[in-house]
Amino acid sequence: MLSFKVVTGSISKNKFTSRLSTSVACILLLPTTACSQSETKSAQSIEAVNVNNTVAASNNISTLRIGYVGSSEPTGALGWAKKKGILERDLQKVGFQNITFARFPNGPDLNEALVAGQLDVGSLGDTPAIILRARGQQTRLLRISQFNTTAWLVAKKNGPRSLAELKGQNNVLVKKDEILGSANPPNSAFSTFLGIIAQLTKTNVYLGITKGAFAAAREYTKTTTKPWITSGVDNATQDPYILHHYGDFWVEIQAAIALADQAAEKVQTAWDKDVNLTHQERGEVAIVVSAAKALATRVGIDITNRIFEVTGSRATATKYGFDRYWRDLRTFTLHDPVDYKLRAIGDWVLNEQLPVITQYS
Structure with missing residues (x-):
């Protein structure tokens, strides 16, 4: 644009x-x-x-x-x-x-x-x-400079469900006090804190996609998936390997949620300090948020890929749309490299170095 x-x-x-x-x-x-x-x-x-x-x-x-x-x-x-x-x-x-x-x-x-x-x-x-x-x-x-990318339309309940429904609409009011601008003073640790909040927001979006994939796969397994011919059971919900996978999924999701919740608590505490937030405190919060995002990315990519192991080949049909979970998550997680977050975390663990302040850390 x-x-x-x-x-x-x-x-x-x-x-x-x-x-x-x-x-x-x-x-x-x-x-x-x-x-x-x-x-x-x-x-x-x-x-x-x-x-x-x-x-x-x-x-x-x-x-x-x-x-x-x-x-x-x-x-x-x-x-x-x-x-x-x-x-x-x-x-x-x-x-x-x-x-x-x-x-x-x-x-x-x-x-x-x-x-x-x-x-x-x-x-x-x-x-x-x-x-x-x-x-x-x-x-x-004047214009948008890039096309054919993925975007999300977030609306209230009973709100627009597609871009087509937004055509001709111009009744969206955003008040000045609803827009977060630059903090004052501009050189404070708090002035760069919005980037950390954005990273936590993305983390929870990743978790939402992952939980959606888990729920959709579970429903399909309970109603449609057939047990393997040598499983010795009559229902897919009793197949030992399917049970093993779902147990693994659940443990991964709970761990990612717990770390994201921990990060959210630290973000709230830091936010409440406003301009009194120190650079040390800001950096430590950035580390926790980066850890939560890295884990949410790893867990999400793993589960959205492996749900087909518990749903079966028929679940790959386009009418079910199970592939959208991996595609959406894979696209969104490429926003900023997780490798650099893990490197920053490692530098903090071994050398007590806080991450470099950017819009992503």
Whole structure:
């Protein structure tokens, strides 16, 4: 998605805005020509453009300042165009002789630079851009930069059940005080705590998918699965190996739930401390949440795959849809690598090193 922020001034700016519109059009074309989506880390990528009075004061603008969120080089269409030289080539055609890139650890930090006039273009996630708009900054959503990805529609009971039911609806009200913005002071441990909450939220979504798969498989086993011909029993619910698998499933799920609940209690305690939360306390909570997420991922992937061992070959028919549990969970758990969480946990266990603060830890 693309979001434009335009702050007009009384000094001549027509030449710049015309040039910027042309150059941004080049950027808009990139998502449709990028060859690989595997390099794009965010399914909701936004380019935000800021035209401020300082930049607009000159008709001789030769440098375009681009900010992005990440740990290394830009990814996705922006990174692809930069690597191929397409971005620099096409922007030079419309008058930008120099292009600078600035990396930010998260969207809120990029927002601050954009508002302060330190950037002209920013590539960031959709949530920070929405928050920026909610705070009164004039932004405009232009487009989605990635398609054919998986998304979830979460609704109240008796609410919309599909995207088609949302068509034409515009009566969704979100009040300003319902949006969590950046904490104050910005350098406190608490200011980065929302990322930990997001990780715990994902953990519980993983557990929900896993529990759903378990419940669906159990019902199918009790009503449809046939015992194996050499099992010596008349019902699948008495098959010794099916019983063994369900016992294993149950133990794994209970362990993952217990660790997630423990993490939730620590998150609540930390949240209640607000700006008094220390960096040590924040780091220890991040470790527990990472552990809960790693276990929920491992257990979920295992169970959503193994349910077919207790349901049988007929259960693979598309009419049952049992494969959706693994597919949904496998997709969601790729959001950020569990390997890095396990590495951070190991570094804490052996070296007492707290995890590096990012939007994922």
